[in-house]
Amino acid sequence: MTAALPLTLLAPTGLPGVTWLYALALGALAVFWWVRVAREARRGRAPRQAWWFVPGLLALLLAGPTELPALFGIGAALLLLAEYWPLAYARPRKQAVKGAARRPGLSWPLVGLGLALFLLSSALLTGTVNLPTVMVVVGGLVAGVGGLLSAALWPRPARALNEPGFELRWQTPLVPEWPEFSLALTEGGVQLTNASPQPLRVAGWSPAHANAWLRLRSAEGSRINVLPAGQSAYLPLHPHESGLRVWYTLPGDPQQPRLFRADWTPAAAQADRVLN
Template sequence: MTDLSLALLTPTGLPGVTWLYALALAALAVFWWVRVAREARRGRIPRQGWWFVPGLLSLLLAGPTELPALFGVGVALLLLAEFWPLAYVRPRRIPGHAPERTRRPRLGWPLFGLVGGFLLLSSALMAGEANLATVLSVVAALVAGVGGLLAATLLPRPARRPPNEPGFALRWQTPLVPEWPELSLSLTGEGAQLTNTSPQSVQVAGWSPARTNAWLRLRTAEGTPLDTLPAGQSAYLPLQPHASGLRVWYVLSSDPQRPRLFRADWTPPVAQPQRVLN
């Protein structure tokens, strides 16, 4: 056996884990980081994809413990993390908000994992030795921390409506509040349905829940952005259970220079038992 072969097969400090085996595990970690980064650019974050971390730890633990079953469990977890249909999913929408408001990954725990992993690694290097628990903790913290950091930073942010678009100027004008508005409203389980009851199309500049300083874009029930509401068509307005009204700024196709305001107020269902009538 050549000197190069002997150097490559030198143990890393853990019994049963050679440098070749450690490099193979490192290559798997890099492959997973690349997969997480690619999926994040596509707007998806890991779900069952996180099974890669315990799978990698099982492969690492199989050497020192000399348990072949752990190697099989690790391989199975890695395959599930790669090929499970829901391994990577789009972030969930926050209830009561516009469809673009989603639960994005946070940077706190990935940074905490990276810092903790580097601190453990530096202390082990200074001490000159590391036990099995320390090695597993360092690997788990670094692999999961880098993966979480990639998912949080590379996930595209939803495009917001620029405040200098023409419709935003209506927010600061004095609108006309028609006695018989061209819009009607019906409350649903998770919001409200806005319907154009006029014989002409209506251009909605934006809307806001009552007592809230907001400027939200109109969308269909499927979440598609919508600027013009044709005659007889409806749009979905997500509202929180404690919402007590909303405001809609719009213009008619026959009079685009005259901004109008649709106002609707009601008693929230959660406040019905406490309602007091004069």
């Protein structure tokens, strides 16, 4: 049965026992699976147990020439598992380095499609076909197209917004009605505390009377980009400084700069302060 036979001596489909109606039914199942893979790929989920569909379809195809009803039952069971298994489609694990889900590859689907098309073209040129060739061609086409759909329709990662930086200083800042920071003067500077209920992304700060742009840093000297709610940072200032400015953004609106202003009378000048 696996020996090469002229195509004219076989059934219209090229395999004995496989009618056109049966072949069209298998083709409809393959198209349904491709649509399912494409839909799940758009949701960011790749096939896992859903790959059982390929051997299940091959078992259904093999049941005709071999006339083994058990193969039909095995194929139908694999198709049902591929469709209704709880983890048939799942999100890939995130990469340890980049922290993003791995995109399905294109290499093996292209290899499968290339092999299937090569064997199909060889069979058409020679005018003969055998059962192993048909199985490899069908399996390669179904799995290859499914892999290509999963990789091609995979959602692209969201474009990361640029971290707010020095350019915020040249934009018109928003000064909130109620300050989102509180500060306390210390001997060598200022303790800046996030008084809002949400984390604030600090772009930079400067003394009130200096043309500077300084980064927020922790007590250990490491750079701080986000100051969580209720957390404090230490800003070194000279005793003669009379204020500071802090540029920051909210997590939900990273492109709108906000400005926190604070002014006070230095300790050295308090004796000359005039109260109106």
